[in-house]
Amino acid sequence: MGDLLLLSEAQMRRIEPYFPLSHGIPRVDDQRVLSGILFVIRNGLRWRDVPREYGPHKTIYNRFIRWSRLGVFNRIFAALSAQGGVPDQLMIDATHLKAHRTAASLLKKGLYPDISDAAGAD
Numbered sequence: 001m002g003d004l005l006l007l008s009e010a011q012m013r014r015i016e017p018y019f020p021l022s023h024g025i026p027r028v029d030d031q032r033v034l035s036g037i038l039f040v041i042r043n044g045l046r047w048r049d050v051p052r053e054y055g056p057h058k059t060i061y062n063r064f065i066r067w068s069r070l071g072v073f074n075r076i077f078a079a080l081s082a083q084g085g086v087p088d089q090l091m092i093d094a095t096h097l098k099a100h101r102t103a104a105s106l107l108k109k110g111l112y113p114d115i116s117d118a119a120g121a122d
Contacts, residue, residue, distance in 0.1 A: 004053055005039045007031055018075045019067075028055045028063075036060040 012031050019030055036054025040047060047061040054060060067073060 004035070004051055005042065006035045007038070014080070015076050018072055018079065020070060020072065028059050033060055033063050037064045 009031075012034075015034075016030075032053075032055050036050050037060055039045070039054060040050050040060070047064075048057045050057050050060055
C-alpha cells in the first residue's frame with residue numbers, strides 16, 4: 001500500500017470497543033475502512049477519490065455517515081483524549097471558519113464598528 005495511511009494493529013485494538021457490532025453478513029475490514037476515512041479527511045479528497053486499497057468508496061462513505069450518526073467518532077475522541085490527562089496548553093485553529101458573503105460589506109454600511117474610531121475615543 002506504499003504511501004497510504006493504514007492504522008496499526010495496536011491502534012485498532014485501542015479503538016475497537018467503540019465500533020458497533022456486526023450483524024448479518026461479514027462487513028469490509030474496519031481497519032481498512034477507517035484508514036480510508038482518515039485518508040480522505042486528512043487529504044481533503046472527495047469520497048470517490050479514495051484509493052481502491054481501502055475498499056469501495058461507497059462503503060467508506062456509508063460507514064463514515066453511519067458511525068458519525070451513532071456517535072462512534074465522538075466516543076473514540078473522548079476516550080483517547082481522556083487518557084492523555086489535562087493539557088498544559090490549548091490551541092485553536094480557526095482557519096476553517098468562513099465569513100458570510102455580507103460580512104465584507106458591514107463596515108461600508110456602518111454596521112460594524114471601525115477600529116480606528118474606537119482607538120481615538122480614549
